[in-house]
Amino acid sequence: MPTPVIILTDAPLDLAALSDQLPIDPKTGATSSFTGYVRESGALIALELLQHPVMTRHALDQIAQTAMQRFGVLGLLLVHRYGRMGIGEPIVHIAAAAPHRRAALDAVSFTIDVLKTQAPFWKREWRNDNYDWVEPGGADHEKAAQWLETKT
Amino acid sequence: MNLTLEFFGPLQDKMGCPSTRIQLENAPQTLSQLLELLNGKLDDIAPLQDPHIRLAINDALCPSTETLSLTDGDRVAFLSPFSGG
Numbered sequence: 347m348p349t350p351v352i353i354l355t356d357a358p359l360d361l362a363a364l365s366d367q368l369p370i371d372p373k374t375g376a377t378s379s380f381t382g383y384v385r386e387s388g389a390l391i392a393l394e395l396l397q398h399p400v401m402t403r404h405a406l407d408q409i410a411q412t413a414m415q416r417f418g419v420l421g422l423l424l425v426h427r428y429g430r431m432g433i434g435e436p437i438v439h440i441a442a443a444a445p446h447r448r449a450a451l452d453a454v455s456f457t458i459d460v461l462k463t464q465a466p467f468w469k470r471e472w473r474n475d476n477y478d479w480v481e482p483g484g485a486d487h488e489k490a491a492q493w494l495e496t497k498t
Numbered sequence: 499m500n501l502t503l504e505f506f507g508p509l510q511d512k513m514g515c516p517s518t519r520i521q522l523e524n525a526p527q528t529l530s531q532l533l534e535l536l537n538g539k540l541d542d543i544a545p546l547q548d549p550h551i552r553l554a555i556n557d558a559l560c561p562s563t564e565t566l567s568l569t570d571g572d573r574v575a576f577l578s579p580f581s582g583g
Binding site: 382395396398400401404426437438458461462463464465466467468469479480481482486 | 506507508511554557558559575577578579580581582583
């Protein structure tokens with residue numbers, strides 16, 4: 347049974363180097379990936395992600411393993427950054443390898459949609475010397491609920 | 499019993515600290531009993547009464563409706579809604 351590759355780090359993500367981290371099985375017929383970045387927004391100067399010292403890693407493991415089993419993917423890479431990030435920096439990178447495209451695409455969608463509301467991260471936006479907490483939106487909960495309430 | 503209360507996310511700011519130690523005379527069996535016992539020991543328990551807050555005991559999520567099995571020295575974490583990705 348293949349296991350996901352999980353990287354939780356406060357170091358900047360090197361996307362080119364990460365592309366080698368997705369395990370490719372000879373039965374792989376499709377790969378899919380998603381990368382989320384800090385986007386420019388008004389006077390925003392940085393985004394800060396805070397994690398739980400134990401529970402965050404555990405939640406990422408659980409979500410990635412569930413995605414692999416549910417969609418039958420052959421390899422899954424889940425990389426999440428924490429700490430302070432500038433505009434344009436990657437926050438999260440997910441990649442999946444599967445025999446067919448639908449499984450690879452769905453595994454990536456499931457993983458990002460579910461982790462947004464089920465993995466213990468907290469986000470704050472820095473403007474000058476002040477920050478505002480970012481609460482998860484209704485759309486985030488709806489996306490996660492769609493996956494968690496339905497089975498393919 | 500002695501407990502360490504931990505606060506994560508926006509709750510840290512609302513409670514004014516990342517963690518605090520408290521002493522309770524009785525072991526609470528439910529979340530509402532715990533909040534009742536904390537009333538008066540903390541400056542303001544209102545932020546902890548938000549129904550969206552999740553509870554964890556010693557780093558393991560605990561459904562808010564579940565019976566609490568707390569023992570002396572446990573860490574009880576109050577987690578603000580998650581916002582990853």
